[in-house]
Amino acid sequence: MVTKVVLTKPFSIGDSDDVYRAPNLIQRILSLFNNIRPGSDLTRFQASLSFHLSLPPVFNFPKSQLQCYGESMYCTSWDLLSECNSGQSPLDRFISVVAWNISTTRPAIFGLAPYNPILGETHHVSRGNLNVLLEQVSHHPPVAALHATDEKENIQMIWCQRPVPKFNGTSVEAEVLGKRELKLLNHGEIYEMNSPNLLIRFLPIPGLDWIGNVNIRCKESGLVAELCYKSHSFLSFGGNQRLIRGKIFDSSSLKILYEVDGRWDKTVTIKDKQNGKVRVIYDAKQVISRLQTPILNDAESITATESALVWSELSQAIMNKDWEKASEAKKIVEGRQRELLRERESKGETWIPKHFVVSHSKESGWECSPIQKWVPAAPIIAL
Incomplete structure (x- = not known):
């Protein structure tokens, strides 16, 4: 039997998709x-x-x-x-x-x-x-x-x-x-x-x-x-700027080496404090646009x-805009989680992560x- 897995398009700069509207x-x-x-x-x-x-x-x-x-x-x-x-x-x-x-x-x-x-x-x-x-x-x-x-x-x-x-x-x-x-x-x-x-x-x-x-x-x-x-x-004049400002420095001398300036959804530059030269270190269009599923x-x-896989039925229903089926699929996932929780509590079991050792x-x-x-x-x- 073929495993049903639903994979979706990642978020990209400049993309528009009715599925994500x-x-x-x-x-x-x-x-x-x-x-x-x-x-x-x-x-x-x-x-x-x-x-x-x-x-x-x-x-x-x-x-x-x-x-x-x-x-x-x-x-x-x-x-x-x-x-x-x-x-x-x-x-x-x-x-x-x-x-x-x-x-x-x-x-x-x-x-x-x-x-x-x-x-x-x-x-x-x-x-x-x-x-x-x-x-x-x-x-x-x-x-x-x-x-x-x-x-x-x-x-x-x-x-x-x-x-x-x-x-x-x-x-x-x-x-x-x-x-x-x-x-x-x-x-x-x-x-x-x-x-x-x-x-x-x-x-x-x-x-x-x-x-x-x-x-x-x-x-x-x-x-x-x-x-x-x-x-x-606060009044939103100038639109969504998505700005980044900052600096790179040596912690031992506190000497500022570069100033950082730009927008994370466009380009980010650094300015060399010694010679004043500016160069682009990050271009969002180059890195996070045209991303494939x-x-x-x-x-x-x-x-x-x-x-x-866990969310496959729900994801497919959302992409199909079948909201009745989506609601039912979500209830099934929720119900299964409540059932597993009741089983653990009745047995006095504590859930342990499979891939990580966790402390807090x-x-x-x-x-x-x-x-x-x-x-x-x-x-x-x-x-």
């Missing part, structure tokens, strides 16, 4: 204000980001949040990771890492949101020599872990992400907690970085923006980048927890360590 936005906005107050912690009330299973399918686009995380890693038109590894000097490599980190910022659509991943859901995709594996290691709160490796380039990546949304009256800001770590093993370098926050703005003009401060640090070289993602003004290469190797505390937050050193090749291939 939001429904009535006024209805969507009003639904968000029910039973919440300004300043509320929305960890449990996460319909704004579709981290809550009860969101009607008409407000979903056909993929899981786990797939969205993965796409920011494996869906590219340009291999920036290899450039990170091939830099001749620590500074060259650091600048490439900054560019690569910017490339993980992807467009979002106001009024539509991904599915909330079920506990234990996985997503496993390969692109070239890069193998990417994600697992939903917690449901309440929602925590996703990512492990990606390129054995040929000797590169490893580990992410542990937990979104914490809060309602601010005219907007919801989701702080993305957790550490991102990129290891260039050939050079003995580890880069630590965080993620910008997602701002869902209701008034005066509805929209989504990535905002906040992102720090990238390499302890081995002492280099640091401080980037600030900026939205447009991944393909199923080995149906027999798909696991039962794979996102593209008030001091350090959530941390995820992969069980395997190298991620194996996946049955799904990104083009």
Whole structure:
């Protein structure tokens, strides 16, 4: 029997697709204000980001949040990771890492949101020599872990992400907690970085923006980048700017080496503080446009927890705009999860992630360590 897997087109700069078109936005906005107050912690009330299973399918686009995380890693038109590894000097490599980190910022659509991943859901995709594996290691709160490796380039990546949304009256800001770590093993370098926050703005003009401060640090070289993602003004004059401003400096001397300037959806430049020369380090059109839908290469190797299988019936119904079938498909997934939870509770069992060792505390937050050193090749291939 052929495994039914539904794969969908990734988000690209400049793309427009009816499948990802939001429904009535006024209805969507009003639904968000029910039973919440300004300043509320929305960890449990996460319909704004579709981290809550009860969101009607008409407000979903056909993929899981786990797939969205993965796409920011494996869906590219340009291999920036290899450039990170091939830099001749620590500074060259650091600048490439900054560019690569910017490339993980992807467009979002106001009024539509991904599915909330079920506990234990996985997503496993390969692109070239890069193998990417994600697992939903917690449901309440929602925590996703990512492990990606390129054995040929000797590169490893580990992410542990937990979104914490809060309602601010005219907007919801989701702080993305957790550490991102990129290891260039050939050079003995580890880069630590965080993620910008997602701002869902209701008034005066509805929209989504990535905002906040992102720090990238390499302890081995002492280099640091401080980037600030900026939205447009409150009154929205000038349109959606999607700005990035920042600097790259030596942490030992605090000497600023480069100024960073640009837009993450267009181009980002750096200006050499010594000679004033400006050059482009990131071009969104080159890296995250014309992205292709991944393909199923080995149906027999798909696991039962794979996102593209777990949500296949729902995703297909959404793409067909069959909302009755979509609602039924979603209820089936929800019902199965409630049944599994009842079974674990009746047996006194604690769920344990399959691919990660997970720990968390008030001091350090959530941390995820992969069980395997190298991620194996996946049955799904990104083009």
